[in-house]
Amino acid sequence: MRALPSLTALLLLTGCDAAPKVVFADASIILPEDPIALPEGPGRQAVIENCTACHSPSTMLQQPKIPREKWEAQVKKMIELYKAPVDPKAVPQIIDYMMHAQSQPADVPRETPR
Amino acid sequence: MSEGRLTRRALIAGAGGAALAAPVLAQKLVDLALPGGPSLRPLEPQFPGKGEMIVQRLRPPLLETPMEVFAKGTITPNDRMFVRWNWEMPTSVNAAKHRVAVGGAVKAPVSLTLDEIASAGETVEIVAINQCAGNGRGLSEPRVTGTQWGNGAMGCAKWTGVRLKDVLAKAGIGQSAKRVRFAGLDVPMTDGAPQFIKSIPMDIAMRDDVLVAWGMNDEPLPLLHGFPLRIVVPGWFSTYWVKMLSTIEVLTGEDESHYVAETYRWPTVPVKPGDKDFSTVPITAMPPRSFITSHADGATVALGKPLTLEGIAMGGDAGLAKVDLVGAKDGGGREISCELGPDQGGPYALRRWSVTLPQVSDNLTEIGVRATNVNGIVQPETLVWNASGYARGVIERITLKAQ
Numbered sequence: 001m002r003a004l005p006s007l008t009a010l011l012l013l014t015g016c017d018a019a020p021k022v023v024f025a026d027a028s029i030i031l032p033e034d035p036i037a038l039p040e041g042p043g044r045q046a047v048i049e050n051c052t053a054c055h056s057p058s059t060m061l062q063q064p065k066i067p068r069e070k071w072e073a074q075v076k077k078m079i080e081l082y083k084a085p086v087d088p089k090a091v092p093q094i095i096d097y098m099m100h101a102q103s104q105p106a107d108v109p110r111e112t113p114r
Numbered sequence: 115m116s117e118g119r120l121t122r123r124a125l126i127a128g129a130g131g132a133a134l135a136a137p138v139l140a141q142k143l144v145d146l147a148l149p150g151g152p153s154l155r156p157l158e159p160q161f162p163g164k165g166e167m168i169v170q171r172l173r174p175p176l177l178e179t180p181m182e183v184f185a186k187g188t189i190t191p192n193d194r195m196f197v198r199w200n201w202e203m204p205t206s207v208n209a210a211k212h213r214v215a216v217g218g219a220v221k222a223p224v225s226l227t228l229d230e231i232a233s234a235g236e237t238v239e240i241v242a243i244n245q246c247a248g249n250g251r252g253l254s255e256p257r258v259t260g261t262q263w264g265n266g267a268m269g270c271a272k273w274t275g276v277r278l279k280d281v282l283a284k285a286g287i288g289q290s291a292k293r294v295r296f297a298g299l300d301v302p303m304t305d306g307a308p309q310f311i312k313s314i315p316m317d318i319a320m321r322d323d324v325l326v327a328w329g330m331n332d333e334p335l336p337l338l339h340g341f342p343l344r345i346v347v348p349g350w351f352s353t354y355w356v357k358m359l360s361t362i363e364v365l366t367g368e369d370e371s372h373y374v375a376e377t378y379r380w381p382t383v384p385v386k387p388g389d390k391d392f393s394t395v396p397i398t399a400m401p402p403r404s405f406i407t408s409h410a411d412g413a414t415v416a417l418g419k420p421l422t423l424e425g426i427a428m429g430g431d432a433g434l435a436k437v438d439l440v441g442a443k444d445g446g447g448r449e450i451s452c453e454l455g456p457d458q459g460g461p462y463a464l465r466r467w468s469v470t471l472p473q474v475s476d477n478l479t480e481i482g483v484r485a486t487n488v489n490g491i492v493q494p495e496t497l498v499w500n501a502s503g504y505a506r507g508v509i510e511r512i513t514l515k516a517q
Contacts (some may be wrong), residue, residue, distance in 0.1 A: 024209035061152070063262070081307070102270060
């Protein structure tokens with residue numbers, strides 16, 4: 001029986017016409033940390049406690065300006081669809097923060113200590 | 115066009131109230147020219163195995179390819195291919211322990227090792243463009259929410275693998291099979307949230323060029339691109355190209371899961387912001403697209419001299435037929451045929467084009483290129499706006515100043 005698998009492999013290699021034999025090795029990487037932290041603003045703590053587990057600060061600061069109702073809908077979507085464990089009392093503060101962040105001049109690099 | 119205008123700005127660290135003095139961070143930035151902004155994106159931090167990329171999001175990673183990568187050749191190197199994950203990605207995979215479960219409406223469910231997948235059939239290579247359904251979303255006007263991509267959520271690679279249909283044959287496709295659904299190792303971070311699973315109709319699944327792939331440009335798939343296996347559906351947006359493949363499930367009916375039934379869909383009729391109650395269909399096949407890569411928007415060209423423009427084009431879900439240089443929308447319909455580069459990769463690959471103007475006599479205002487595919491689909495003059503910013507295919511325009 002032992003000869004059979006290797007014979008099969010040999011036939012496959014011939015049939016593959018010089019295709020490189022695939023060898024699967026273990027793979028691992030380390031992802032980088034976000035170099036940007038959230039700038040000061042009303043509701044910052046609520047955002048840190050409820051949002052940053054999934055959303056890196058740099059991403060939040062890159063969103064286009066949208067009205068308050070749209071931010072409310074976004075937060076609702078995170079809670080209802082994506083089951084984000086957001087404290088209901090924190091929702092207005094989160095929206096306050098996003099509105100504040102977007103009221104800052106666009107494209108001013110946001111600085112922050114790590 | 116969002117050819118990068120690079121700036122280097124020193125970020126002054128140490129906001130008021132910081133307890134410790136922090137180092138000054140210098141961030142290299144790129145301007146994606148997103149209407150209304152914010153438009154600057156960092157080119158850092160560097161990700162493992164990647165060269166310079168536009169960092170749209172850290173976790174889960176969203177990395178965009180800078181447009182200058184497309185200025186030469188037709189293959190996007192692995193270290194410059196865009197990266198897109200919906201949920202947190204695993205950062206390590208044990209190859210020996212990895213299994214792909216093939217189940218659902220099959221004759222006999224199986225759990226396959228990587229070697230069993232690789233030997234499921236003939237090894238197939240195909241060159242194909244991998245493009246996010248939301249590529250160019252950030253350029254939508256009016257703006258829409260979602261990842262604010264410029265036009266760099268695309269790339270073209272050679273994919274190596276076995277046919278999906280050969281893998282399905284290991285389990286045997288059951289009667290009344292309608293769709294094939296894929297899941298990967300990336301799972302939601304919250305209980306009850308929808309897993310990123312996607313399905314394709316049976317006729318697509320049985321195509322000779324739809325693969326379970328392990329190779330990308332003759333290298334093993336990098337983890338960021340879905341090691342050890344990903345689905346490849348040439349001509350279709352990459353939302354179906356499920357990464358870190360771990361489950362293949364044959365369905366006997368429609369797919370009611372979130373990422374098929376509720377998102378990654380677009381309207382069947384023209385819509386404007388605020389419209390509701392229109393029918394939608396899944397976003398699937400790619401439209402033709404083309405880009406000028408030799409010159410950035412706003413670049414200066416020599417007055418009175420000949421000018422050669424170059425770029426890339428794709429046919430989408432069919433081969434490229436032609437590329438035309440077109441004048442401004444209200445410019446009286448002036449068009450010049452471009453010369454296509456060699457067809458090196460087949461119908462689903464990027465292809466180069468070039469055109470030489472005998473003499474530049476004035477500024478070239480709002481010029482663009484327009485691709486047509488072999489099915490006669492032509493890039494439109496105006497954006498087919500939709501609230502999710504999917505399937506951007508509008509003619510991309512730039513202005514060149516003659517002096």
